[in-house]
Amino acid sequence: MLATAIIVFREVLEAALVVSIVLAATRGVLRRGLWVSAGALAGLLGAAVVAWFAEAIAAAASGVGQEIFNAAVLFVAVIMLGWHNVWMSRHGRELASSLKSVGAAVRSGTSPMHVLAAVVGVAVLREGSELVLFLYGVAASASGDASGMLVGALVGVGAGATVGATLYLGLLRIPSSRLFTVTGWMILLLAAGMAGQGAAFLVQADILPAFGQTIWDTTALIADDGVLGRVLHTLIGYTARPYGIQVLFYLLTLGSIMALMKIVNHSPDAGAIRGAGVAGAPSR
Amino acid sequence: MRTITIRISHTTRDEATVKKSSFAAIPLLLIALGAGLPFHEAAAAGDTFTIAIKDHRFDPSELEVPAGKKLKLVIKNLDATPEEFESHELKREKIIAAKGQATINIGPLKPGTYKFVGEFHESTAQGRIVAK
Numbered sequence: 001m002l003a004t005a006i007i008v009f010r011e012v013l014e015a016a017l018v019v020s021i022v023l024a025a026t027r028g029v030l031r032r033g034l035w036v037s038a039g040a041l042a043g044l045l046g047a048a049v050v051a052w053f054a055e056a057i058a059a060a061a062s063g064v065g066q067e068i069f070n071a072a073v074l075f076v077a078v079i080m081l082g083w084h085n086v087w088m089s090r091h092g093r094e095l096a097s098s099l100k101s102v103g104a105a106v107r108s109g110t111s112p113m114h115v116l117a118a119v120v121g122v123a124v125l126r127e128g129s130e131l132v133l134f135l136y137g138v139a140a141s142a143s144g145d146a147s148g149m150l151v152g153a154l155v156g157v158g159a160g161a162t163v164g165a166t167l168y169l170g171l172l173r174i175p176s177s178r179l180f181t182v183t184g185w186m187i188l189l190l191a192a193g194m195a196g197q198g199a200a201f202l203v204q205a206d207i208l209p210a211f212g213q214t215i216w217d218t219t220a221l222i223a224d225d226g227v228l229g230r231v232l233h234t235l236i237g238y239t240a241r242p243y244g245i246q247v248l249f250y251l252l253t254l255g256s257i258m259a260l261m262k263i264v265n266h267s268p269d270a271g272a273i274r275g276a277g278v279a280g281a282p283s284r
Numbered sequence: 285m286r287t288i289t290i291r292i293s294h295t296t297r298d299e300a301t302v303k304k305s306s307f308a309a310i311p312l313l314l315i316a317l318g319a320g321l322p323f324h325e326a327a328a329a330g331d332t333f334t335i336a337i338k339d340h341r342f343d344p345s346e347l348e349v350p351a352g353k354k355l356k357l358v359i360k361n362l363d364a365t366p367e368e369f370e371s372h373e374l375k376r377e378k379i380i381a382a383k384g385q386a387t388i389n390i391g392p393l394k395p396g397t398y399k400f401v402g403e404f405h406e407s408t409a410q411g412r413i414v415a416k
Binding site for chain 2: 003007054055058063064066067130133134136137138140200204205206213219223224225240241243
């Protein structure tokens, strides 16, 4: 039971942290609960599908399908998170002055809520598919006792959700004038970390060169498999022994998103873009 | 091969040119190395190691491999339940389907011991790779 709880907790933790950051970043957005729930539900369904086809995915691309799939899913999330931040920097002034304008922007159809819903979906999909496989394995093995497993799974989900809720409530204590600055930074680091992780999967698939197997080793300080290591891994992309290319992808993602945010924010006709965005770009 | 040729062709010139050309050869060498590795790997069948999973245990649980080389680990799962091969020290995680198998690229490794576990049955599924 305890073993089940620990594994479920690990898998739920990452998704819970992502969901809580997204919830904080969309404070005041109309119907965000609906969007986030839809994203989570789609992620769960996707997780079951991925688990079902796990063997086919693994066998694809001469045995490295799983790595490519993981990397692709992560890079999609990186693009979505970057997109959100660029959008936020375009609308930054309105958001800082009043939360209500966020609602207005959503009504006009320019909000990136569907983008963040996709991020939630992707986070749930990745962690959920492993969870489904694990629980299926426990349930399928003759030795597994069903009630112990159920209790363990519930304890794990509860613990993971509690950490997520704690982060969310902590973020809500930040005054709304500064909340989006903080969540913007968190999303930036989340994206950079996911890009690094995606690069690591491509090294694992032997598609990208490592550019240095171990750039540094901070295992003695914060180990990858401890709770702190796992939390930091999700939040800021911490890795105790990163590849060179992981660091490169991290910094490139950080730099590119920040540069795009600056360009959009400081562009001389930002007002015109803003106007056009609200009036004429609901499809994007 | 190509980089050696470049160096030889410059030995008759003055020292400054030689220095310059050997710096220029470094990226070339890296490209040659990068491009050469997959072929080298495919050619050497002896660099593939197989580990089985049975009753949520690895067999063998300790594997000796050559250091400084790219290797392939084939994990065969003989159990009726899926397993996740995980090693923070090797920086690898991969799900292996029930009654399925997966190939994991590792290395080049520095000499040392690298632990790995089956994450879904961590109490019994433990093993290590010793690179020499």
